[in-house]
Amino acid sequence: MALVDYAGSSTSASEDEDSTETIRTPAMSSLKRPALPTAAALLGPKKPKPEEFVEDVVDDPELHGGRIRSFKHERGNWATYVYVPSTACADQLEEFQSEAIARLEPHVELQPNESLHLSLSRTVVLQYHQIDEFSRSLQTALNSSTGFAATLRGLRIYTNEERTRTFIAAPLDAAFVEKMTAILQPIDRVMLEYRQQQFYDPASFHVSLLWCVGDQEKVLNEKLKDLQELLEDQDTLSLAVNEVHLKCGNKDFTYTLK
Template identity: 40%
Template sequence: MSFSYCTIQMSALSSLCEYDSEESDCDTKSTKNKKLKLRLPDLSAVPVIPTENYTDNCDLHAGRLRSFPHVRGNWSSFVYIQYTEDEDFLKLFKKLQAKVFEIDGSCYKCDDFHISLSKTVVLQYHLITSFSTTLQKILSDFESFKLSYDSVKIYCNEENTRTFVALEVDHFSKKYLMHMTDKIDNVLKEYNLPTFYENPSFHMSILWLNGNKKAQLINILDNLNDILLNKNLKTIHINKVNCKVGNKYFQYFLL
């Protein structure tokens, strides 16, 4: 029995030596310290695109251009109030859109409906958490409120690359939003970021056109305002404020 057992042991050891013959001399002492060598992957066929060479393709978003270049580590950010469309608003929107189409058939619906409470600023990644926390503290003291629109306005961005058809808030809503943006401006100053406009016009853009089409649209402004007045858009209850930082979204609830 002992002869058979020893034969099995020697046979097993021999098999191990044959399996590892490409890597060692079958020294049982050195086998304990041997590390498995992994073959390095071949990355020659993997394309590498450096972020510094990023090029904005305006054809991918209906001719829109960035207000400032894409830079790694910088996050486009702004504070705003989100508007949720209802059936009455959609009816109003379609009538306004049809009227604008008579002037320029290349107008587009805005991606989302909101009222800006700050300019679009550049926030560095490591400041996102503290910036959002500070905003939450100052906005938590504000009470929820009613908001309504009383006129149609035409705006053009600072670069003259886009023109907007927008709904402007009424006097009482504006008074409340002015107080809110004053507090938000104080936060922006802490982070050395641009504050809001000196005499802001609080509005919600609903349609946009490429280029500066302000002069053409002002010609039909009275017609657009007649459409708004005849629709009697409902008052909206606002109970939260939002902040978008790159692809991150923050929400701050009011009292």
């Protein structure tokens, strides 16, 4: 079988190109087509990726006080929860946070919760394309819900499900649990519709105030009486339940109650 000498073929092609170049005339050069514009010139500079398509993030607990994510951060996943803001008593709660941190400093390192709110859902994961539809479903579900004025009373110690963090929280006054449950029920139905976990059963409505890393439930329960005394110095802790919020990543939706 004969072998094909590709090197020779390449050389010939190169020689033909050189020959063609040497016999071009000025007239032929003037007929040369102008270069086509580049894609960058036509379309402009490359746009940054939309936020929902950013690269995966490597979780580093050192960047957020030692907290560990309950679920892996992945591209397209949006951490989502439903809540009632506690703006009516925010100043009082922030004062308590400062006093409690100073009081317990020798025993445990507490961090203040920056977003003071009463949760009406677990933290779940939505895909970006689900967010607007989920928000509309929640709006429809809450159309007949009625707002009310409530209060927070006392303190209670909680841990998360993984027992990687411990919380000091102000529970909802028991007199308002039934009314809050009436708002929770349509939210739970929407969660079920989207195959998400519903709220804890039994529900324990509260505003988380402070947290620390690890399971420190025993230590904090031993200091609970001292903390109660600090809280009793505050006036009545009012909670205005007149709107519900949906937090999806950096998006926040508001639903006004009747």
